[in-house]
Amino acid sequence: MTAIPLRIGYVPEHFSTPLYFAQHYFGLVATLVPFPSGTGHMITSLRSGEIDLGIGLTEGWITGLGQKKDPNTGETLDTEAGYSLVGTFVDSPLCWAISTGINRDDITSIQDLKGSKIGVSRMGSGSHIMGFVLADQHGWLDPGTQPFSLHPLQTFAKLREGVSNKTADFFMWEYFTSKRYYSASASPHPIKQVGEIYTPWPSWHIVAADPKDSRLEDFFVRLDQGIEYFQGHQNESATYISQNLDYEDEDARSWLETVRFTKGTKGVSRKVVDHTIEVLVKAGVLADVPSPSTGMIGLVRDE
Structure with missing residues (x-):
């Protein structure tokens, strides 16, 4: 069969x-x-x-x-x-490159990103979640306020386009996927790196x-x-x-x-x-829960 x-x-x-x-x-x-x-x-x-x-x-x-x-x-x-x-x-952890449009002279470092517009692929994606981890690491999480305004743009190509036309100010994507676009001659929509962050998992x-x-x-x-x-x-x-x-x-x-x-x-x-x-x-992504992993794991690894 x-x-x-x-x-x-x-x-x-x-x-x-x-x-x-x-x-x-x-x-x-x-x-x-x-x-x-x-x-x-x-x-x-x-x-x-x-x-x-x-x-x-x-x-x-x-x-x-x-x-x-x-x-x-x-x-x-x-x-x-x-x-x-x-x-x-x-x-191994993932290295997230933090990028903006190569034409964005107003953004030169991570410190310029507080309160800005973050482009994400989809709500709930890694590119969305890691924005909150970044904000937590830099002390930008204030009760009742959001560290960034969120702009879902679906794909890596649309994210590059978004930071070029100012739909978004920055986005986060895996470093080596981003790297080939860190050049003025890259096409389409070249970008520049302003920082990086590693997953703590x-x-x-x-x-x-x-x-x-x-x-x-x-x-x-x-x-x-x-x-x-x-x-x-x-x-x-x-x-x-x-x-x-x-x-x-x-x-x-x-x-x-x-x-x-x-x-x-x-x-x-x-x-x-x-x-x-x-x-x-x-980082404010999830609410605190007792016994956190209960119900999430279908197959447990021997440790």
Whole structure:
């Protein structure tokens, strides 16, 4: 009997390379569904039953699970959030570049951003959530006020356009994805970097609409094989990234030196989730809750 393919949502950036290898070399039975607008869009698709699995940013998944209302529709969420954490993908933190338009002489440092307009892909996305972490780190969180006005612009391309035409003043996106546009000759919509911030948690996790889905076991085996292949074939990985995912070869190779994928993707650390929640509560993204990770994790990792 032919297995029904998993519908896997992913962000079509360099981090997706082991997923491609898992399908290309190790027989992962899946339909890979790209989400260039990121984790927030995947959350909506998981809740509507359009995908079975998502690989996205830790802060996006946990915020989605901890919120009482959908940040995109405003609707009250059921006690079941539509997905749960089932796996770990990347152990290293993510470097978020803080960028504005290359023509924005009024913005030269992070200090110029307080009270400004932040462009985000979608409400509830990592680009939205990390703005509050940035504000917390700089002491800009005041009760009853917002540190920035929020402007959802969907995609990386539209974010670059937004800071160029002053729809937004700045946005935050992964550093190496942003880097090739830090030049006046970049096209379209060149940008400049005014700072950076690292996630205080492992950067990528895996969620499933149904943590008891019988296809998950095979998925984790194939994905682990894809990661192992990725790590053992760095030249091929860099070539794939530069030829298929809009990165310069030099940047792909530099990124390979910084990233640390998980060994054994099945399961999620309760300590990691609780720590992430603590930071998000402090940053004002989530309300404080007792036993924070209860109900969020579908597959717990042995610790």
